[in-house]
Amino acid sequence: MSDAMTWVALFGLAAISVLTRSFFMISERPLPIPDWLRELLKVAPLAALVAVVAPEIFMTQGHVITTWQDARWPAAVAATGYYFWRKGILGTILVGMAVMLPLKLGLGW
Numbered sequence: 001m002s003d004a005m006t007w008v009a010l011f012g013l014a015a016i017s018v019l020t021r022s023f024f025m026i027s028e029r030p031l032p033i034p035d036w037l038r039e040l041l042k043v044a045p046l047a048a049l050v051a052v053v054a055p056e057i058f059m060t061q062g063h064v065i066t067t068w069q070d071a072r073w074p075a076a077v078a079a080t081g082y083y084f085w086r087k088g089i090l091g092t093i094l095v096g097m098a099v100m101l102p103l104k105l106g107l108g109w
Helices: 002-021 035-058 072-086 089-106
Strands: none
Touching: 035 072, 072 089
């Protein structure tokens, strides 16, 4: 019985995914979107990225970090500074890791 339920769940999830991702192609004419919603959709990817990254920087195991001896904070500050200086994503990642790894491995933060 569990195999049948697994297949029902898989096909149901696939159908919902196809329907929601192709919803904009069902209509013959474009759907009207208010200007305020269009503006909000421009910043949605940034908001999603912040929602994923911020807890990784400010929390550990579900609790807010209360010590300054955490390698993530200096790494985030250095990476942010590099990004505003050079605007390069690869360099931002490399600077963040170059700060975080010695602090974690060398100092045990």
